[in-house]
Amino acid sequence: DELMFFTSSREGGVGGFDIWLSEYRGNMWSEPINLGPVINSSGNEQSPFLAYDGRTLFFASDSHPGFGGYDLFKSVKIGDSWHDWSIPENLGLPVNSIRNDRAFFHVPASNEAYISTDRAADGFEKIMNLSLVYSAPPSYLVIDEDS
Incomplete structure (x- = not known):
């Protein structure tokens, strides 16, 4: 199946512009x-x-808790339903700023990503290159649980 995520202020939404999904099945798109x-x-x-894992959604929001303007978030699909998601996680600094940060794009099989931001002094929207750093959560080995 092919998927199309898009934003719209159409009826049936939660707020202003919402994220919707339509699936291409056979030769037609499903109802969003x-x-x-x-x-x-x-x-x-x-x-x-x-x-590219088919489960992690990146998006911009001006209403989820952030630094100001639009911030970038990620959420992971839980189970098989497109309605069940983890609580959106703000991507934090330096990805987000007090200005508008949107349009996250990760280059496949790399640590390179791009965003659109208006944080430059001239206030115009520009494309910014990011180098992603992945860190593993700490792991601990308990040798003697009484000490």
Whole structure:
């Protein structure tokens, strides 16, 4: 199946602009479904990008908790339903700023990503290159649980 994520202020949404999904089956697109209130807020969501794992959604929001303007978030699909998502996680600094940060795109099989941002002094939207750094959570080995 092919998937198309898009934003719209159509009826049936949660807030202003919401993220919707339509699946291409056979030779036609399905009726769009709203990704629901975990992803969509009372404000506006924009620029959805589904990572190549098919489960991690990156998007911009001006209403989920952030630094100001639009911030970039990620959420992971739980189970098989397109309605069940983890709580969106703000990508933090330096990806986000007090300005508008949107349109996350990860280059496949690399640590390179791009965003669109208006944080430059002239206030115009520009494309910014990011180098992603992955860190593993700490692991611990218990040798003697009484000490």
